[in-house]
Amino acid sequence: MKLIDVGYGNMINSDRIICIASFDSSPIKRLSQDAKEDGMAVDVTCGHKCLSVIITDSNHVILSSVGPEELKAKSDEKVDGD
Numbered sequence: 323m324k325l326i327d328v329g330y331g332n333m334i335n336s337d338r339i340i341c342i343a344s345f346d347s348s349p350i351k352r353l354s355q356d357a358k359e360d361g362m363a364v365d366v367t368c369g370h371k372c373l374s375v376i377i378t379d380s381n382h383v384i385l386s387s388v389g390p391e392e393l394k395a396k397s398d399e400k401v402d403g404d
Contacts, residue, residue, distance in 0.1 A: 326396045328376065328386040332366040334395045337375035341377040342390045350375050 325333040343350050353391055354375055357363035363383045364370075370387040386393065 324397075326393065327388075328366055328384060329370075329388045330366065330368045332386075334376065334378070334384060338378045338380065339376055339397070340379050342393050342397075343375045343377070344390050345375055345385070346373045349399065353377075354383055354385060 326336045328334050337389060345351065345354070354363060354372075358365075358389040361380055363385060365385045367385055367387040372385045372387060372389040374386045374388060374393055375383060376393070388396075
């Protein structure tokens with residue numbers, strides 16, 4: 323299991339990530355709102371601006387204040403470190 327930091331000391335299993343998207347687009351904002359209503363959203367922004375949305379293989383939506391590029395770099399870093 324490879325954990326990556328998604329902000330403020332919160333970690334997720336990188337093997338479960340399906341998609342990392344920027345929060346800027348309307349479809350992603352809509353997906354995030356739907357996930358909140360369904361109880362499938364996990365907000366780890368600690369009150370800061372949401373910059374990225376992580377979708378997992380269990381259909382959970384994780385809202386992070388870390389940008390998508392930085393999350394990808396962290397994910398690649400962990401894979402290369404094996």
